[in-house]
Structure formats: C-alpha cells, structure tokens
Amino acid sequence: MSSKTADGDFEKALAVADSLSSDTVEAAGTVSEGLEYIERARGHLYSFHQLMGRADMLLGRGADQLRSAGHENYADELRKNIVGRDVLPDRWTFQIVEEFDSGYWSVVRDFVGRLTEDVFEGQRHVAEAQMKRDQHTR
Secondary structure (H helix, E strand, C coil), X not given: CCCEECCEEHHHHHXXXXXXXXXXXXXXXXXXXXXXXXXXXXXXXHHHHHHHHHHXXXXXXXXXXXXXXXXXXXXXXXXXXXXXXXCECCECHHHHHHXXXXXXXXXXXXXXXHHHHHHCCCCCCHHHHHHHHHHCXX
C-alpha cells in the first residue's frame, strides 16, 4: 500500500533518497530543517507585528481614557511620543515583515525550491522519508 505525501509518493521520496549519497541526503535534511526554522521565525515575526499593533491600539485607547479621567498631560504625552511610534527607525512592523519576506524569506524559499527540483527530483523530504523507513516502528 502506498503512503501519499503532499509532494508525492513516499516511495518516490525513498527512491530519490536511495539514489543519492548519504552526504547529499544529510545535506537535504539540514537544509530542510533550516527552512523550517525560517518559517517558524517568520511566524514569530507576524506574531510580533500583530502584538505590537494591538498594543498600539490599546495605548491609544488608554490615552483617550486618561484624557476623559482628567489626565490631559499624560494623554498628550502618550499620543505625542508613543502611539503610532516607529518600532525601528522609519519602520512600522508591517514594513519589517514585508522587508523580511522580500529580502530574506523569498530568497531562501526560491533557493530551496531550485535545490529540491534540481537535486531531489521535486521531493521535499527525502531525508525524512529515509528516516521514516529506517526508524518507523509500525
């Protein structure tokens, strides 16, 4: 019985792994794991973006509440110096996400995609397929 994966047959990934040197299969696993960490980092960057956006909206609401409570000086300071502030020089978080996506993430994904097509016959997880065959208990 054939096990299917999102990117093709499990057997195809095994056949590709078996046709390559162990060093190449190991490199495939390392590059794949590196990409997985980059994907996780990108997710954290989106979390940072959303958390900072929510915090900024709450601080704006807090400024309005301070004003309503008679604390105009603090409300003014909060609005003037903090609400809407750049998190990095000349950048809001959406710009950081966009620059990461276009300047790093997409470059790595393009490279890994070419490597996968050229060396691993389109199979994304050749090292993992080999590991599953060699270490799977049932």
